[in-house]
Amino acid sequence: MFTRYIWLLLLFWGAYVLLSNNYYVELVEKYLTKFLDDFSQVINENEEIIVNNNGNKGEERIWTREELEKFRTLEKGLYLAILGQVFDVTKGEKHYAPGETYHPFTGRDASLAFITGEFTEEGLIDDISSLSAQQTKALNGWVDFYTKTYSYQGKLVGNFYNSDGTPAAGFYNLQEKLKEAEQSEFRDAKKNQIFPPCNIEWQLDTGTRVWCTTSSGGIHRDWVGVPRMFFENPTSKQHRCVCVNLDSKDFKENQGNFREFNECLTDSSSCVIKIENE
Numbered sequence: 001m002f003t004r005y006i007w008l009l010l011l012f013w014g015a016y017v018l019l020s021n022n023y024y025v026e027l028v029e030k031y032l033t034k035f036l037d038d039f040s041q042v043i044n045e046n047e048e049i050i051v052n053n054n055g056n057k058g059e060e061r062i063w064t065r066e067e068l069e070k071f072r073t074l075e076k077g078l079y080l081a082i083l084g085q086v087f088d089v090t091k092g093e094k095h096y097a098p099g100e101t102y103h104p105f106t107g108r109d110a111s112l113a114f115i116t117g118e119f120t121e122e123g124l125i126d127d128i129s130s131l132s133a134q135q136t137k138a139l140n141g142w143v144d145f146y147t148k149t150y151s152y153q154g155k156l157v158g159n160f161y162n163s164d165g166t167p168a169a170g171f172y173n174l175q176e177k178l179k180e181a182e183q184s185e186f187r188d189a190k191k192n193q194i195f196p197p198c199n200i201e202w203q204l205d206t207g208t209r210v211w212c213t214t215s216s217g218g219i220h221r222d223w224v225g226v227p228r229m230f231f232e233n234p235t236s237k238q239h240r241c242v243c244v245n246l247d248s249k250d251f252k253e254n255q256g257n258f259r260e261f262n263e264c265l266t267d268s269s270s271c272v273i274k275i276e277n278e
Contacts (some may be wrong), residue, residue, distance in 0.1 A: 058170075063156045065108070072098070083109075083143055085146070109126035115138065127159060134184070136181060137178040193251070197241060199213065207273075212227055224243070225245050230242040234256045244258065
C-alpha cells in the first residue's frame, strides 16, 4: 500500500529541492512577475477602451463645439458631426484630410451641407429647418452610413442635443420630419395601388407609347384600366401617367385630378402620345 504513495513523496521532494535552491526561486519569481505585468497591461488597455476622453467609465462623451473644432488634422484626428452625432473619420483621410473634398465637414456639424452641397460658412451649419421631409430622410440615411463605416464618438451640444446629452429642439423637429416622410411614402404607396403607373416605352419610328395591363407599373391587380394624366394638384402643370379604373369609386371621387391624353381614345388601354421635345 505504501508504494501507491511513493509518487507523492517524490513530488514533495522535488518541490523542496527547487524552493531550497536560490537559482530556481529567482527563476520562478522572474517569470511570475512578467506574467503579472503582462496581465496588468491587458487589463489597463481594456479599461482605456471603456474610458472616454472625459475620464468617465461607460459614459457617452458629450462634445462642445470648441472641442470638436480641434479635430481637423491628421495629428489630432479627423472628427465630424451629423445630426448631432460625432464620428471619427480619420481612417477616411483620403476624403477628409486637409485639402481633400470633404475636409470642410470636419470639426463641426455641417448637416445642412450634406443635402445642399454648399461648402460655405453659411451652408456648413446644423440648422436643417429649411429641408423638406424627404430631404431630411435622405440626410438621416447618412447617419446610417457613418454608423456602419466609422467609429461613433458621442453627441455634440448644439441644435440636436443639450449639454447633458438630452434631446434639444432640433432633435424633435428631426423626428417630426422623419415621421412626415414616412407618412408621405405610405400615402404614395397606397395611391400607387389605387392608380398604378402606366407602362411606357419609346421607339424611334413610333414615339412614346403608354399602356395598361393587370400588372403595369409593377402593381398587380384584377383590372386593366386606361391611361390618364394624373395631377397631384389640379392647378399644377406637372403630371404623370397612371392607369385608372373608370368604374371605380376612387376615380369618380378624384376626377378633377385627371385628364385624358389628346391622342388616346377614352376607353383605350394603349395609345401613342406626343411628349414635348420628343
